[in-house]
Amino acid sequence: MFDHLSHWQWVALAWLELLVAYAGYTLYLSWRARRARAPEEKR
Amino acid sequence: MTQPPALRPRPLWLTVLRLVALVGFGVGAFLALVVSPPDVNQGQLIRIMYAHVSVAWISFVAVIVMSLWGMLFLWRSNPADDARASANAEAAAFFAVLTLIGGMTYSKPTLNTFWTWDAKLTLTALMFALLVGYFIVRGLIDDPVRRGRVSAVIGIVVAVSLPFNYLAAEWFRTLHPAKSINLDGSGVQMDPTMLTVLLANVVIAGVVYLYFVSERVRIGRLEQARAARREQDAGTAPQEVVRV
Numbered sequence: 001m002f003d004h005l006s007h008w009q010w011v012a013l014a015w016l017e018l019l020v021a022y023a024g025y026t027l028y029l030s031w032r033a034r035r036a037r038a039p040e041e042k043r
Numbered sequence: 044m045t046q047p048p049a050l051r052p053r054p055l056w057l058t059v060l061r062l063v064a065l066v067g068f069g070v071g072a073f074l075a076l077v078v079s080p081p082d083v084n085q086g087q088l089i090r091i092m093y094a095h096v097s098v099a100w101i102s103f104v105a106v107i108v109m110s111l112w113g114m115l116f117l118w119r120s121n122p123a124d125d126a127r128a129s130a131n132a133e134a135a136a137f138f139a140v141l142t143l144i145g146g147m148t149y150s151k152p153t154l155n156t157f158w159t160w161d162a163k164l165t166l167t168a169l170m171f172a173l174l175v176g177y178f179i180v181r182g183l184i185d186d187p188v189r190r191g192r193v194s195a196v197i198g199i200v201v202a203v204s205l206p207f208n209y210l211a212a213e214w215f216r217t218l219h220p221a222k223s224i225n226l227d228g229s230g231v232q233m234d235p236t237m238l239t240v241l242l243a244n245v246v247i248a249g250v251v252y253l254y255f256v257s258e259r260v261r262i263g264r265l266e267q268a269r270a271a272r273r274e275q276d277a278g279t280a281p282q283e284v285v286r287v
Binding site for chain 2: 014
């Protein structure tokens with residue numbers, strides 16, 4: 001499956017991993033913050 | 044009227060830090076993908092190294108900071124220290140898993156294997172496993188003081204493994220390349236442009252780490268304030284509100 005990838009495709013994959021992980025963790029933090037604030041906002 | 048902490052919006056400096064991290068990521072990628080020359084042996088694959096090494100170093104930094112906050116908690120039992128330690132533990136686990144996945148992505152095209160159980164890779168996997176254990180143990184202990192103490196000890200154990208991990212490529216037979224930057228003063232075996240791009244990416248990963256940890260500590264404070272209010276609503280004795 002990975003044997004035919006070019007060098008540039010491997011490079012793109014590595015940097016995409018980083019981008020997706022950073023974006024994913026940022027979304028997770030936003031979700032945690034929303035969850036933490038939710039009961040307060042209902043009052 | 045002053046708002047309670049849980050209702051305060053994100054402070055400006057944290058929004059600015061997020062923006063700097065976002066722009067920094069773009070700059071780091073540009074430096075790695077455009078500015079850096081190809082390597083004489085690895086060709087274009089050297090561009091993966093900037094992503095991999097920067098997050099690996101930051102995972103080490105996060106482990107050291109986590110253990111320092113854990114030691115402070117053992118010393119003075121301030122719940123805020125435990126909150127900071129656990130925020131750093133989460134960041135350490137995040138950057139450790141990025142190191143493992145990025146390492147596999149780098150290893151397959153250069154060494155023709157995703158993984159091998161040699162000392163360097165195994166120690167990094169063990170570090171991640173210990174960090175996962177850190178959070179499993181925290182979930183099992185209700186008493187906040189005992190929880191903080193046990194997780195601080197686990198954090199110190201993870202930190203003790205770092206020198207072995209750092210020197211594993213020198214001490215043991217491994218597929219992992221030896222260090223190009225030696226902290227013992229024996230010098231740097233790297234092209235100056237590549238070194239600049241690498242150090243820039245380490246600093247940028249550091250800014251991202253700083254943003255993640257700061258945001259995570261802020262959220263931890265919101266959660267602690269909510270838990271304290273819930274205790275009050277339930278008519279039990281008010282809990283100590285942790286100042287982070």
